[in-house]
Amino acid sequence: xxxxxxxxxxxxxxxxxxxxxxxxxxxxxxxxxxxxxxxxxxxxxxxxxxxxxxxxxxxxxxxxxxxxxxxxxxxxxxxxxxxxxxxxxxxxxxxxxxxxxxxxxxxxxxxxxxxxxxxxxxxxxxxxxxxxxxxxxxxxxxxxxxxxxxxxxxxxxxxxxxxxxxxxxxxxxxxxxxxxxxxxxxxxxxxxxxxxxxxxxxxxxxxxxxxxxxxxxxxxxxxxxxxxxxxxxxxxxxxxxxxxxxxxxxxxxxxxxxxxxxxxxxxxxxxxxxxxxxxxxxxxxxxxxxxxxxxxxxxxxxxxxxxxxxxxxxxxxxxxxxxxxxxxxxxxxxxxxxxxxxxxxxxxxxxxxxxxxxxxxxxxx
Amino acid sequence: xxxxxxxxxxxxxxxxxxxxxxxxxxxxxxxxxxxxxxxxxxxxxxxxxxxxxxxxxxxxxxxxxxxxxxxxxxxxxxxxxxxxxxxxxxxxxxxxxxxxxxxxxxxxxxxxxxxxxxxxxxxxxxxxxxxxxxxxxxxxxxxxxxxxxxxxxxxxxxxxxxxxxxxxxxxxxxxxxxxxxxxxxxxxxxxxxxxxxxxxxxxxxxxxxxxxxxxxxxxxxxxxxxxxxxxxxxxxxxxxxxxxxxxxxxxxxxxxxxxxxxxxxxxxxxxxxxxxxxxxxxxxxxxxxxxxxxxxxxxxxxxxxxxxxxxxxxxxxxxxxxxxxxxxxxxxxxxxxxxxxxxxxxxxxxxxxxxxxxxxxxxxx
Numbered sequence: 001x002x003x004x005x006x007x008x009x010x011x012x013x014x015x016x017x018x019x020x021x022x023x024x025x026x027x028x029x030x031x032x033x034x035x036x037x038x039x040x041x042x043x044x045x046x047x048x049x050x051x052x053x054x055x056x057x058x059x060x061x062x063x064x065x066x067x068x069x070x071x072x073x074x075x076x077x078x079x080x081x082x083x084x085x086x087x088x089x090x091x092x093x094x095x096x097x098x099x100x101x102x103x104x105x106x107x108x109x110x111x112x113x114x115x116x117x118x119x120x121x122x123x124x125x126x127x128x129x130x131x132x133x134x135x136x137x138x139x140x141x142x143x144x145x146x147x148x149x150x151x152x153x154x155x156x157x158x159x160x161x162x163x164x165x166x167x168x169x170x171x172x173x174x175x176x177x178x179x180x181x182x183x184x185x186x187x188x189x190x191x192x193x194x195x196x197x198x199x200x201x202x203x204x205x206x207x208x209x210x211x212x213x214x215x216x217x218x219x220x221x222x223x224x225x226x227x228x229x230x231x232x233x234x235x236x237x238x239x240x241x242x243x244x245x246x247x248x249x250x251x252x253x254x255x256x257x258x259x260x261x262x263x264x265x266x267x268x269x270x271x272x273x274x275x276x277x278x279x280x281x282x283x284x285x286x287x288x289x290x291x292x293x294x295x296x297x298x299x300x301x302x303x304x305x306x307x308x309x310x311x312x313x314x315x316x317x318x319x320x321x322x323x324x325x326x327x328x329x330x331x332x333x334x335x336x337x338x339x340x341x342x343x344x345x346x347x348x349x350x351x352x353x354x355x356x357x358x359x360x361x362x363x364x365x
Numbered sequence: 366x367x368x369x370x371x372x373x374x375x376x377x378x379x380x381x382x383x384x385x386x387x388x389x390x391x392x393x394x395x396x397x398x399x400x401x402x403x404x405x406x407x408x409x410x411x412x413x414x415x416x417x418x419x420x421x422x423x424x425x426x427x428x429x430x431x432x433x434x435x436x437x438x439x440x441x442x443x444x445x446x447x448x449x450x451x452x453x454x455x456x457x458x459x460x461x462x463x464x465x466x467x468x469x470x471x472x473x474x475x476x477x478x479x480x481x482x483x484x485x486x487x488x489x490x491x492x493x494x495x496x497x498x499x500x501x502x503x504x505x506x507x508x509x510x511x512x513x514x515x516x517x518x519x520x521x522x523x524x525x526x527x528x529x530x531x532x533x534x535x536x537x538x539x540x541x542x543x544x545x546x547x548x549x550x551x552x553x554x555x556x557x558x559x560x561x562x563x564x565x566x567x568x569x570x571x572x573x574x575x576x577x578x579x580x581x582x583x584x585x586x587x588x589x590x591x592x593x594x595x596x597x598x599x600x601x602x603x604x605x606x607x608x609x610x611x612x613x614x615x616x617x618x619x620x621x622x623x624x625x626x627x628x629x630x631x632x633x634x635x636x637x638x639x640x641x642x643x644x645x646x647x648x649x650x651x652x653x654x655x656x657x658x659x660x661x662x663x664x665x666x667x668x669x670x671x672x673x674x675x676x677x678x679x680x681x682x683x684x685x686x687x688x689x690x691x692x693x694x695x696x697x698x699x700x701x702x703x704x705x706x707x708x709x710x711x712x713x714x715x716x717x718x719x720x721x722x723x724x725x726x727x728x729x730x
Contacts (some may be wrong), residue, residue, distance in 0.1 A: 017411055025405030032397035032610075040390030044578035046382055074439065074604035081603060101602075108602050213409035215609030237466075237473050238446060239439035243608050244580030245397075 011355030012323040016149065016298050017346040019273075022266045023213045024257065031252040035245070043248045049236045051220070052247035058254060059220050065199055071221045071231050072242045075214070076179050076207035077101060079221030080142065082234040083175055083203070084109040086227070087139035093131055094142050095123050097301070097330030097339070099149040099177075102142055106332075113332035114138065120292070122148065122155030125162040132170045140173035140203075145193060147180040147297025150330045150341035154295065157190040164197045173227075174202045179219075182211050182263055184296035185271030200224050208250050210298070211263060216246040269345075270298065276349035277342060277356060284360030291342075298345040301327075304363070308338035313362060322358040376720030377688040378707040381514065381663050384638075385711075387631045388578045389622065396617040400610070408613045414601045416585070417612035423619060424585050430564055436586045436596050437607045440579075441544050441572035442466060444586030445507065447599040448540055448568070449474035451592070452504035458496055459507050460488050462666070462695030462704070464514040464542075467507055471697075478697035479503065485657065487513065487520030490527040497535045505538035505568075510558060512545040512662025515695045515706035519660065522555040529562045538592075539567045544584075547628055548575050548710075549661035550636030565589050573615050575663070576628060581611040634710075635663065641714035642707060642721060649725030656707075663710035666692075669728065673703035678727060687723040 035043050050056060051072025060067035073079050080102050084092075088109045094102065096115030106113045117127040123143055131138070143163075145155035155163070167174050176193045194204035199222065207219030223231060235241065253259070277300065281291055288305035304310065310326035317323060324343075327336025344352060400408050415421060416437025425432040438444050445467050449457075453474045459467070461480030471478045482492040488508055496503070508528075510520035520528070532539050541558045559569035564587065572584030588596060600606065618624070642665065646656055653670035669675065675691035682688060689708075692701025709717060 015411075020406035020410065023406050023409045025401060025409065028409060029398050029401035029405065032401055033394050036390060036394035036397055040394065041385035041388050042580075044388045044390065044393060044580040045385065046380075046579045074608075078604050105602050108599075213610075214411045215407075215409040217604065217606075217608045234473075237470050238603065239443050239582065241582075243439075243582045243611050245578075245611060245614070246608050249610070 008321050010321040010323060011347060011351050011358070013342040013344070013347065013355060014323045014325050015346065016343055018210055018214060018266070018298075019269055019345050022269055024253070024262050027257045028213065028249065028253060031256065032249050035248045035252045039248075043245055045244060047241050047244040047247070049232055049241050051242060052244060052251060055247050055251040058251060059222075063194065063204065063222055065222050069199070069222050069225065069228055071223070071228070071235060072247055073205070073219045073221055073235070074217040074239070074242050075209055076177055076205040076219035076221070077105070078219065078238070079203070079205040080175065080177065081105055082221070082231050082238070083140060084111050085234055086230055087111060090139035091136070092140055092142055093128070093138045094332055095144070095148065096332065097150050097327060097336055098142065098332075099144060100325070100329045103332055111139070115332050115335070118151070118153065120153060122153050122159055123163065125159050125166065128163065128166055132166065132172065137170060137172065140175055141167075142175045142177065143193070144177045146178055146189070147183065147294050147299070149180070149297070150299050150325065150327075151301040152292045152294030152297055152299045153301070154190070160190055160193055160196055164193060164202070167197060167201045172201060176202050176204045178204060178206045179210055180297035181206070183266055183270060183298070185267040185274065186295040194222070203227065211259070211266070212250055212253055216250060218242060218246050218250045267296070270296070273344045273347065273349055273352060274300070276352040277344040280353045280356035281360070284357050286360070286364045289363065298343050300342050300344060302340050302342060304338045304340075306338055310336070310338060310340040313340070316362050317359055320358050320362060322355045324359070373686050375686040375688060376712060376716050376723070378709070378712065378720060379688045379690050380711065381708055382711040383575055383579060383631070383663075384634055387634055389618070389627050392622045393578065393614065393618060396621065397614050400613045400617045404613075408610055410609060412606050412609040412612070414597055414606050416607060417609060417616060420612050420616040423616060428559065428569065428587055430587050434564070434587050434590065434593050436588070436593070436600055437612055438570070438584045438586055438600070439582040439604070439607050440574055441542055441570040441584035441586070442470065443584065443603070444568070444570040445540065445542065446470055447586070447596050447603075448505060449476050450599055451595055452476060455504035456501070457505055457507055458493070458503045459697055460509070460513065461697065462515050462692060462701055463507065463697070464509060465690075465694045468697055476504070480697050480700070483516070483518065485518060487518050487524055488528065490524050490531065493528065493531055497531065497537065502535060502537065505540055506532075507540045507542065508558070509542045511543055511554070512548070512659050512664070514545070514662070515664050515690065516666040517657045517659030517662055517664045518666070519555070525555055525558055525561055529558060529567070532562060532566045537566060541567050541569050543569060543571045544575055545662035546571070548631055548635060548663070550632040550639065551660040559587070568592065576624070576631070577615055577618055581615055583607060583611050583615045632661070635661070637714055638709045638712070638717060639665070641717040642709040645718045645721035646725070649722050651725070651729045654728065663708050665707050665709065667705050667707060669703045669705075671703055675701070675703060675705040678705070681727050682724055685723050685727060687720045689724070
């Protein structure tokens with residue numbers, strides 16, 4: 001009986017968790033002990049607001065910026081929280097669809113989130129230009145150009161160039177959130193907006209949640225001098241600084257472990273899981289469904305027939321022990337009714353096949 | 366030459382840091398390794414917004430509350446940030462003087478901080494009653510009843526009872542911040558306001574920064590059901606959850622190390638340091654100065670002659686390589702001109718004697 005119940009455990013494609021199997025537990029155990037033993041009192045004490053200096057320098061060198069412009073945050077979204085706070089009551093452009101947590105953060109800061117359309121090549125520059133054309137300049141644009149959450153889409157190189165041009169023409173601040181960029185299992189990486197633009201108008205946030213471990217809560221934000229001093233004040237007011245211990249642990253891991261090999265492990269696993277999901281969707285979904293084809297990241301975006309109500313589908317799916325996130329969660333206003341997001345990083349290929357098969361059964365009616 | 370320069374290193378009585386020597390480095394190194402090895406993937410993954418459940422239960426048991434009413438935060442002040450956010454634009458009563466960082470947090474949330482007088486027995490209940498008598502009810506009272514920052518004062522038992530009565534009579538929310546309560550080197554602990562009141566109107570925040578290590582950034586807030594669900598939403602919006610790793614490390618330490626013995630070590634060291642400072646002040650300060658006599662915590666509060674300008678004194682002191690915080694930083698409006706705060710936890714008895722001797726030389730003119 002227990003094995004039957006076990007077989008009907010819920011298979012969740014809802015949350016954006018990295019695979020447990022891809023967290024370098026043994027290495028981090030060693031690094032944790034080494035970090036405390038070498039310099040315990042400092043590792044365990046209050047530290048600078050901006051972050052542990054060697055970690056800031058490591059991040060800065062990667063991005064070719066001054067370490068004094070790198071703020072270590074509790075995961076990449078804390079940078080978004082600070083920008084929302086800085087522009088409280090303002091207006092921000094977002095991709096439609098976009099990651100749901102930033103939408104909640106903006107709403108909590110009384111910031112209007114104005115949607116800009118996207119397609120398979122990412123944010124549509126023509127739609128962006130239109131959004132910039134009329135009315136007051138928005139306070140910033142929030143974008144995830146690479147392996148976007150929820151769509152898995154990547155902004156094409158050509159559009160990246162155009163977006164940078166538009167940010168210059170309209171003196172538009174852009175927050176480029178890039179937590180997934182290194183988790184690429186196929187294709188070549190385009191330059192980041194931050195690299196293309198030089199960092200005057202593009203602020204850049206990322207984290208080690210996908211490449212080391214999310215439980216550490218270590219991310220970062222790089223922004224221009226104009227914004228940086230204000231961001232430091234907001235960080236100090238929020239929580240003094242990110243855990244000294246977590247920062248040091250990340251630093252020891254980054255500088256003393258074979259991170260390249262670990263990234264290859266993650267990318268291989270996620271590529272395999274993407275393929276398992278893609279194959280299962282082809283095998284099981286009825287006609288009228290399509291989905292994106294990301295070369296990395298954790299998510300794909302499914303578009304159903306125009307009469308699909310993904311929220312109603314979810315309610316039935318939960319009864320059948322399979323979960324996903326309905327599309328409407330990712331739109332600031334209306335939209336997404338016949339879409340849903342599937343996460344493929346957090347389930348084994350076997351569970352992916354099994355879960356998609358359950359889900360497809362419901363889609364068939 | 367270098368030894369002479371060494372002898373003139375700045376001795377700082379400014380920051381409220383625990384003694385490096387009182388951080389249990391070796392034990393935490395072992396606990397860190399154990400935490401990762403036993404349950405690495407979970408320790409390093411996303412966790413619940415409210416906190417790591419066994420840690421919440423440990424805290425809840427100590428305070429006799431439901432674990433579902435304990436929110437783990439990044440240090441105790443993050444609880445204050447959430448209450449300030451909840452009552453943005455409102456009005457909060459604070460002790461005068463009070464800890465300077467909450468004043469900055471309130472200001473950042475457009476919350477008016479209205480001062481309530483205190484004396485050697487802590488917050489003055491008569492002054493509180495007057496503040497509650499006229500005008501609209503304040504959104505909450507922020508108080509540090511035990512070893513207050515900056516004054517080192519402790520609210521007397523009688524006044525604790527009266528404060529609880531007033532909170533009931535006026536339906537006043539109280540935030541009792543108690544980061545120092547366990548760091549007592551003399552005398553017996555009075556009950557907390559939270560214990561006296563039962564937790565309906567008194568919310569309670571504390572942290573492991575003073576008793577384990579501040580670099581971990583693990584604190585907590587317990588509040589009534591009325592406020593708790595809103596606080597959870599704010600925590601999720603702020604940074605998802607406090608570092609899973611830091612929480613687990615604190616839990617392993619709390620449940621497997623001899624914390625009582627470690628607290629005795631801290632209290633013994635701080636008592637010795639308090640005595641060194643008290644003796645040095647008696648030996649060196651000119652007439653016209655007085656200071657508080659805390660039985661625990663990290664701070665004492667010096668009152669100079671009425672014509673003392675502590676900010677001007679600080680400017681001279683910095684040239685003479687000794688530092689403190691001038692009193693005016695701890696008042697929401699005017700006040701504190703002839704006061705300053707001294708930290709005694711973060712310097713050895715020898716450095717305390719040397720630093721106070723330097724400072725007293727400047728006070729003598």
